[in-house]
Amino acid sequence: MRFYNTLTRRLEEFREIEKGKVGLYTCGPTVYDFPHIGNNRAYVFEDLVKRFLIHSGYAVRHVMNITDIDDKTIRKASELGVPLSAVTQKFIDAFHADLRALNVLPADVYPRATEHIPEMVGLISQLLEKGFAYEKDGSVYFSIGRFPNYGRLANVEPESLKLGAAVSADEYEKEAVQDFALWKGKKPGEPSWPAPFGEGRPGWHIECSAMSMKYLGPHFDIHMGGVDNIFPHHENEIAQSECANGVAFVNFWLHCQHLIIDGQKMSKSLGNFYTLSDLLGKGHAPMAVRYLLIATHYRKLLNFTLEGLEMAAQALSRVKNFVFSLKNVGTEGEADAELAAAVQASLAAFQKNMADDFNVSGALGEMFDLIGKVNPRLNALSRADAANLLGYVERVNSVLGILEPDDQGPLDAEIEARIALREKARREKDYARADEIRAELKAQGIVLLDTPAGVKWKKE
RNA sequence: GGCGGCGUAGCCAAGCGGUAAGGCAGCGCUCUGCAAAAGCGCUAUUCAUCGGUUCAAAUCCGGUCGCCGCCUCCA
Structure with a gap:
């Protein structure tokens, strides 16, 4: 099988690392709100890929992270005045409910960020030791200048990155504007964990690096997500993981395009925000x-x-x-x-x-x-x-x-009995009675089919 | 400014050099006590547009028009 690898921007024949096995990592939800239909497109597509791999004979190990600590989850919890876990658990449940309804095969592991802080701290320590990261005012940043391949996945030149409002609004001090936070120093009212480089919480990107590495190893086959993840999230994952491990991170990157609603971008203000x-x-x-x-x-x-x-x-x-x-x-x-x-x-x-x-x-x-x-x-x-x-x-x-x-379940005796009654009425030309029974069954979602081979029925 | 995508019947959507898949809707028909359901048949000389390459182009190249995405936390 072949597919489009974002990393090389070409259709490539798939080759697994270990014969017959596929390590698969898909970016899961940030649980600060209900999943919408666009999120579901990505999950369903990822499921399709996984199912086809399985269909083709591969043993797939699938890891899907759950981001339960980040700016948005913290903000939500603080708005509602409830503990972080109360917010996240609600949306984690909603996420799983959607996947079940959409017949998405469950992942082997759904690691949560908050349950992998030590792994992240360890990874950040490694990056600090190797000189790919630096501390500043209690936070730790990744220095993209130290990673020559930075920008390869997204096909961007680091120098050309537009410096927009989001950068100037960043509340953390960095050496270069493009550098991104690995660890955010503790701020009042925010959840935090201890670390050798100071109390704080992990940045978003490091979560996926630490958790994919833990469950799939430093080098695995396929990583998927929505196109919006290409930059900066996946670009940063590559930088962190390859600098820490000194080996290639992922062989194949697959990204799912977005969906729009009635020709327009989905947004809450337009009221076309379907779940x-x-x-x-x-x-x-x-x-x-x-x-x-x-x-x-x-x-x-x-x-x-x-x-x-x-x-x-x-x-x-x-x-x-x-x-x-x-x-x-x-x-x-x-x-x-x-x-x-x-x-x-x-x-x-x-x-x-x-x-x-x-x-x-x-x-x-x-x-x-x-x-x-x-x-x-x-x-x-x-x-x-x-x-x-x-x-x-x-x-x-x-x-x-x-x-x-x-x-199509097994024939239900009750329904069969009703059908027999109707057949009897039909034979006796009591069509009023026959139609009555047909209408009753219809109301129960049972549709009758009068075929030459007899009456058949099915659920609507 | 940088990077990238798309334009195929009323609608959705494959095809990516060899002469237009499939689905929905529509119309006709079969079946039926009547319906319903289901099934069958029909439905693009043409692929935004102009030009080029080729024996051959929806498919390759160039121009034009139109639409859209991304560029720091949005799948």
């Missing part, structure tokens, strides 16, 4: 959201609209209907060799598209192609054919994650 729970509250299905989020290539800006969400839901139902039909095939018989070959070819084409920089649209196209080919001969299918096709859908879905396992 997943907003959408679910309006009756949208989480799997439709997931479908929409993955259907646009990850390096393209995604224009998120409610109309698009409806379209995604419809497309998804085509897949669900296909699965439903397959589960209702009842004909005995041999498996069709030609069909089996078509299934094989489709799966290979699906994988080929995914292996080409995660071309989900192309991969989905292959899947729908097969569905379109099979649908006309649904009635001629044998059980063996259906099982083969269901296996195909399962394989594809192990990557896409758009079908929930309980989409």
Whole structure:
């Protein structure tokens, strides 16, 4: 498989460091607010990459950090007048709830910054000893002038960095404006930890360096995040990690583009700031959201609209209907060799598209192609054919994650009984009674399908 | 100022040198007691625009127009 490596700005064939294994680090949330749909795009994309790696036979070790100490979490806690942990725990729970709803596979570890202060202090000490960092007024800064490769990931020249308002507003003293804080000296009212270089708290960037190193080692395969993380966050991670360890940090950097809402940047003032729970509250299905989020290539800006969400839901139902039909095939018989070959070819084409920089649209196209080919001969299918096709859908879905396992449960006896009553009424031409039962079931979210092969039902 | 991206049917979206995937919507049809659901069929001589390279270009090169992102804590 190949994908676009931000570090080299080229499509590169993926090569793992240790055969068959992948060390994966994804930048997790800063837990000062509810995750919004844009955050979710990044998480879902990262999940897609991870699922495809697993699908391709790799053993993936996935680490996703949780930033539970930074300017924003501190500010929030102080605004609300509650302990930091009270704020962060609430949003950590919300974060996990979203991931579950979106069918995102859990990471192996979710390290929290506040639980890794000693590792960070140790890393900063190393950087101080090696002369890559300096203390000033109780804070410690990284000296980017000491790292010749600084700016490689973001493709920027350190000297050319625009010095904007944020720099002049910085309350900490630095030698060079581009230098960034590794450790921020204690300020009144802020949480702090002891350190050889003075009481204080860690800067944001050092968290990820310390935690990725602890769980994945100094050199690992893939690091992902949103495009906004490229500079300065990931650039700084590289600088810190490589200076401390003296080895290359990460081989492949993958960055997910942002999404916009109705053609405009998401912002609270415009009122287009969706969270997943907003959408679910309006009756949208989480799997439709997931479908929409993955259907646009990850390096393209995604224009998120409610109309698009409806379209995604419809497309998804085509897949669900296909699965439903397959589960209702009842004909005995041999498996069709030609069909089996078509299934094989489709799966290979699906994988080929995914292996080409995660071309989900192309991969989905292959899947729908097969569905379109099979649908006309649904009635001629044998059980063996259906099982083969269901296996195909399962394989594809192990990557896409758009079908929930309980989409079609076992037949419920109560529902079956109601259907039998309706059939009896129909036979007796008591259509009023039959329609009544149909309406009742519909109200329970059960849709009846009167097919030539008898009545079938499914959940809406 | 610096770095970068995009413009393909009503909408979403692949294709990246060999003659326009797929999804949604729409229209027609099949099935049906009627519906619903589902299924089937149809729907871009053309890829913002102008010019160039080539036997061949949506795909490569140059110009123009339009839209957008990032440049210190925002996924």
